[in-house]
Amino acid sequence: MCVGLAAKVVGIKDGVAVVDASGAKREVAAELIEELEPGDFVMVHAGIAIAKITADDTEETDELMEML
Amino acid sequence: MSEYVKLAHGAGGKQTSELIEKVFKAHFANPEFTADDAAVLNVGDGRIAMSTDGFIVSPFEFPGGNIGKLSICGTVNDLACMGAQPLYMTCAFVIEEGFPLEKLEMIAASMEKTAAEVGVKIVAGDTKVAGKGQVDNVFITTTGVGRLTEGFATSGAFAKPGDKIIVTGDVGRHGCTILLEREDLGIEADIKSDCAPLWNTVKAMMDATSDIHVIRDATRGGVGTVLYEIAAESNVGVRLEATQVPVDPAVAGVCGMLGLDPLYLANEGTMVVIAPAESADKVLEALRGDKYGQKAAVIGEITDVMPGSVVVRTEIGTETLLPQPGGELLPRIC
Amino acid sequence: MEEKKLTAREIIESYDGPKLRIMEVCGTHTHEIFRLGIRSLLPENVELISGPGCPVCVTPVGFIDMALQLALEKECVICTFGDLIRVPGSEMSLADARAKGAVVKIVYTATDALDYAKENPDKQVVFLSVGFETTTPGSCLAVKKAKEEGVQNFSILTANKTMPNAYQALKGSADAFLYPGHVNAITGEDDCRKLAEEGVSGVIAGFTAKELLTALAVTIRKCQQGEPFFVNCYPRVVTEKGNIPSKKIIEEIMEPCDSIWRGLGNISMSGLKLREEYAAFDAQRKFDIPETEGTPNPGCRCGEVLQGKCKPADCPLFGKVCTPLHPVGACMVSNEGSCSAYYQYQM
Numbered sequence: 001m002c003v004g005l006a007a008k009v010v011g012i013k014d015g016v017a018v019v020d021a022s023g024a025k026r027e028v029a030a031e032l033i034e035e036l037e038p039g040d041f042v043m044v045h046a047g048i049a050i051a052k053i054t055a056d057d058t059e060e061t062d063e064l065m066e067m068l
Numbered sequence: 069m070s071e072y073v074k075l076a077h078g079a080g081g082k083q084t085s086e087l088i089e090k091v092f093k094a095h096f097a098n099p100e101f102t103a104d105d106a107a108v109l110n111v112g113d114g115r116i117a118m119s120t121d122g123f124i125v126s127p128f129e130f131p132g133g134n135i136g137k138l139s140i141c142g143t144v145n146d147l148a149c150m151g152a153q154p155l156y157m158t159c160a161f162v163i164e165e166g167f168p169l170e171k172l173e174m175i176a177a178s179m180e181k182t183a184a185e186v187g188v189k190i191v192a193g194d195t196k197v198a199g200k201g202q203v204d205n206v207f208i209t210t211t212g213v214g215r216l217t218e219g220f221a222t223s224g225a226f227a228k229p230g231d232k233i234i235v236t237g238d239v240g241r242h243g244c245t246i247l248l249e250r251e252d253l254g255i256e257a258d259i260k261s262d263c264a265p266l267w268n269t270v271k272a273m274m275d276a277t278s279d280i281h282v283i284r285d286a287t288r289g290g291v292g293t294v295l296y297e298i299a300a301e302s303n304v305g306v307r308l309e310a311t312q313v314p315v316d317p318a319v320a321g322v323c324g325m326l327g328l329d330p331l332y333l334a335n336e337g338t339m340v341v342i343a344p345a346e347s348a349d350k351v352l353e354a355l356r357g358d359k360y361g362q363k364a365a366v367i368g369e370i371t372d373v374m375p376g377s378v379v380v381r382t383e384i385g386t387e388t389l390l391p392q393p394g395g396e397l398l399p400r401i402c
Numbered sequence: 403m404e405e406k407k408l409t410a411r412e413i414i415e416s417y418d419g420p421k422l423r424i425m426e427v428c429g430t431h432t433h434e435i436f437r438l439g440i441r442s443l444l445p446e447n448v449e450l451i452s453g454p455g456c457p458v459c460v461t462p463v464g465f466i467d468m469a470l471q472l473a474l475e476k477e478c479v480i481c482t483f484g485d486l487i488r489v490p491g492s493e494m495s496l497a498d499a500r501a502k503g504a505v506v507k508i509v510y511t512a513t514d515a516l517d518y519a520k521e522n523p524d525k526q527v528v529f530l531s532v533g534f535e536t537t538t539p540g541s542c543l544a545v546k547k548a549k550e551e552g553v554q555n556f557s558i559l560t561a562n563k564t565m566p567n568a569y570q571a572l573k574g575s576a577d578a579f580l581y582p583g584h585v586n587a588i589t590g591e592d593d594c595r596k597l598a599e600e601g602v603s604g605v606i607a608g609f610t611a612k613e614l615l616t617a618l619a620v621t622i623r624k625c626q627q628g629e630p631f632f633v634n635c636y637p638r639v640v641t642e643k644g645n646i647p648s649k650k651i652i653e654e655i656m657e658p659c660d661s662i663w664r665g666l667g668n669i670s671m672s673g674l675k676l677r678e679e680y681a682a683f684d685a686q687r688k689f690d691i692p693e694t695e696g697t698p699n700p701g702c703r704c705g706e707v708l709q710g711k712c713k714p715a716d717c718p719l720f721g722k723v724c725t726p727l728h729p730v731g732a733c734m735v736s737n738e739g740s741c742s743a744y745y746q747y748q749m
Contacts, residue, residue: 002536002584003327003400003430004609004639024257024321029513032539032647043587043639044325046483046533047511048540050645051587054638057608061616064635065410068623074501082727252518253510325510326484384411384611386439391746392726396497398484399508400736 005044006053012036019044074396080288080334081393104224105146105285108216117152119143120211128175128205130249132242132260133336135208136175140182141265141336142287143212148270149283149339151222152214154186160194162207175206186267188212219278226281227302231370232348234341236269236355237262238314238363239291243333243397244322253399255325257318264337269358273341276354282342285335291367292331293393294340295378306378308368308390327400332393342370410612410619414443417622421447424621425575425710427565428582429456429736430609436743438611440618448622451710452740453572455582457532457563458485459708459732459739460663463696465532465561466491468686472528472559473504476689479522480506481515482530489735492696512544512558519548519556528685531558535588538562538674539648542655545676545683557685562674563661566593569602571669575710578621579604583613583636590644591634598632608636655680664698664732665705704731707740714744721745 007019009030017030019042029048030036042049054060076083093101100107106119121142128135139159147154159179163172183190241262248255266285273280282302286294291313299306315323315330323330337360343351348366355361373379378390408416426432432452435441441450454460466489472478473496480496487496487506500506509515512529519527531541541558548556565585572579579602581594586606594604603624607617617635624631634640652674661673676684685691702724703717714720714733724730726742733739 002428002534002582004584004587005324021321021324023259023316023318024255024325026253026255026325026510029511029540029543031543032645032651034647043584045536045584046540047513048543050536050539050584050648051639051641057610057612057638060608060636060638061410061612063637064616064620064633065407068413068620072501074497076497076727251508252514254514255510380439382437382439382611384438384440384615386442388436388439388442389747396487398487399510400483400485 002045004050006041007044009036009038009040009042011038017042017049019049076396079396081293105149106152106214108150115216117147117150117214117216118212119146120209121146122207122209124204124207125246126204127249130245130261132245133263134175134178135206136179137182138263138336139208139210140179140188141263143210144186144188144265144267145285145339147212147214148267149222149285150214151217151220151270151274151283153217153271154188154212154214154267156189156191157183157210157212158192159190160209162196162198162203164203164205165197165200167205172206182265186265217274220274222280222283224282224284224298224301227298227304227342227370228281228344229304229370229372230345231281231342232345232366233295233306233308233368233370234343234348234351234355234364234366235286235291235314235338236266236341236361236364237338238316238319239286239335239338240319240323240330240333241316242336243290244319244330246334248322253326255322257322259316259318259322262335262337264360266337266339266360269355269360272354272358273351276350277343277347279347280341280343280351282340284340286338286340287336288334289393290330290332290334291340292329292378292390295390296392298340298342299378300376303375305371305373305375306368307371307373308378308380310380310382312365312367314363314365328397331390332397410615411443413619413622414448414615415445417445417448419447419626421449422578422622422625423449423451423576423710424578424580424618425451425453425572426580427453427455428580428585429459429739431580431582431607431614432740432743434609434614436747438614440614451576452743453710454568454663454666454708455534456736456739457534457537458489458736459704460563460666461486461489461532461561461732462662462664463490463492463698464662464694465559466495467694467696468691469496469530469559470494470499471691472685472689473499473506474502476526478526478528478685478689479518480504480528480530481509481518482506483532484508485736486530486532488729489732490729512540513547516544516548516553516556519553523555526555529558531560531562534563534565534582534585535652536584538652538656539588542651545655545680546651548683549680557683557688558676559685560675561661562656563663564658564672564674567669567672568663569593569597571666572709573602577603578625580607580617580621581605583608583639586636586640586644588645588648591640591642594632598630601630603630603632605633605635606640608639665708667705699730702731704733704741707733714741717741
């Protein structure tokens with residue numbers, strides 16, 4: 001449905017962010033995220049940053065398992 | 069088969085085999101006609117290996133090489149896969165009207181250098197110029213002959229259960245480089261084609277052990293396609309360890325962006341080697357002592373489970389099938 | 403004795419309660435579940451059903467026919483995401499059309515198509531706008547920019563879809579849903595909460611091995627408790643309200659319309675089309691392309707597969723005339739499609 005790529009923001013200018021996924025860089029639209037800064041991690045789908053995220057999934061899944 | 073040729077027929081996967089099977093094999097079949105990278109022929113008292121390859125890469129210059137270097141590497145590597153020392157080559161150029169002479173010289177110089185590296189001589193050539201638009205810049209076809217090594221025989225049909233599967237380097241770099249250069253995908257990555265002439269590398273392995281069953285050049289269609297071919301030709305199963313496959317991080321990043329698997333991307337300086345467990349260590353040691361084999365790794369083994377299939381042990385330890393390669397590589401985005 | 407805390411994997415593997423049917427709605431979930439071999443961990447009484455969440459799979463034959471008309475008759479340059487290239491129309495696919503001279507370009511994002519239009523002012527460029535809530539904002543951004551910059555040779559052919567009414571159509575297909583994490587990244591949690599209130603259970607799931615296993619473990623545990631539930635198992639990406647600027651831009655540029663889903667038929671108000679103010683960027687209106695229904699292969703059971711009513715292997719075409727190399731139905735075309743996944747992994 002929607003392939004997502006977690007990537008790090010390495011630059012941002014005029015609503016366009018440069019993201020880096022282990023050395024592969026691309027400009028993506030950052031207009032749909034409020035307050036994005038270099039160093040933030042984002043989820044990218046088809047050239048658009050769709051969400052600001054944490055770097056990995058460890059904390060999230062640990063907390064969910066704790067809840068069970 | 070559909071009634072006209074599509075790009076997918078040239079992708080090196082199932083459709084390419086279909087085309088060869090139904091059109092070329094139907095007309096060309098003879099006892100020497102081969103499914104391997106090069107044919108083995110009896111000439112006089114001796115035996116030689118012979119191979120030919122056409123190069124249409126666009127763009128003709130790319131990070132890590134150009135069409136000239138590639139045209140030497142491709143044929144040298146096809147011969148080397150048979151354990152044959154490349155001796156002589158011919159090359160045919162089809163050049164587009166208007167192509168800069170300076171570029172042609174650059175290409176020729178690069179061919180000279182690459183050939184010298186493995187001691188192969190370019191002994192004849194052909195030059196044709198086609199009208200503007202009839203070809204894309206320059207196409208090159210090279211043909212090579214090599215001397216087979218006594219007592220050394222490899223074939224895609226020789227893999228045996230228990231054998232180790234080795235790749236001579238990290239996978240998918242050439243395909244990834246060309247994809248980024250050719251398609252206007254706006255992705256930047258510091259990736260160079262692995263394009264390299266591997267005769268000295270193969271020689272190093274052969275000097276370490278004569279007990280090698282299969283050597284295959286993982287060009288079009290990548291390592292995944294080669295493993296499926298070997299599984300079918302040897303009628304064995306393949307078990308791949310997903311976490312052991314060496315991939316350059318930037319290649320992995322590009323593949324993540326485009327929904328592609330590096331196992332299906334072309335290599336031009338990386339081979340798949342299959343050898344019995346006892347000789348695998350020697351092969352690996354020889355490879356790591358060679359400049360093109362630094363990242364060599366064992367990525368799996370041959371089994372007797374599900375002959376014809378490639379099973380992957382995943383990052384979470386489960387087993388699943390590697391999807392069969394086929395068709396044109398298409399970025400998966402939505 | 404204190405009970406040892408089970409891992410997500412142990413919870414899944416040790417489940418021995420009543421039969422559970424869980425539908426992963428999203429095609430990327432289907433793809434990752436196969437890639438990671440997660441099905442091999444499931445006990446017999448847990449069944450995963452692959453739902454209709456692959457935009458390529460649910461795009462109707464008629465849409466491809468319209469795109470072909472734009473490419474071949476109107477001589478437009480078609481810009482599209484890669485997967486759509488092989489989807490069969492009534493008579494051919496875009497890949498076939500390319501062999502007949504159509505110009506079809508693969509792009510990474512909608513604005514790349516707009517940039518191509520700006521660089522080639524003598525060509526009419528049409529972007530094939532497919533996708534769900536996650537993908538639609540990209541098309542909207544491109545159209546908005548095209549209007550602001552007065553680009554005359556750019557338009558989009560829309561087949562954008564939205565999930566809420568599709569969930570209504572899928573009610574009862576499964577005991578619980580794995581909701582598509584990246585759709586919810588845009589829409590937030592509201593739709594799923596509402597479904598739980600209506601008695602439809604599900605969790606929002608992420609895409610890594612850990613996230614998928616955790617989402618399945620949570621689903622299994624919650625199902626055992628017996629009450630309708632909703633849990634956001636992907637909080638690092640999905641917030642309660644979702645991505646508000648994305649929702650706004652969709653609202654600004656597009657409006658709901660009825661939409662045909664390949665295999666499922668028309669689902670009322672489950673699609674999006676350009677608003678009247680942006681009609682100049684609507685390829686169908688701009689080039690006066692009549693609404694085309696197309697003629698799908700009558701034997702194809704993609705529709706039932708998408709609703710979990712039958713398995714790919716139950717379709718008479720599966721693996722015989724319909725294979726990944728020669729797909730008939732859309733579920734075989736995309737790597738994400740259930741039929742393709744079942745075929746590739748020999749299920």
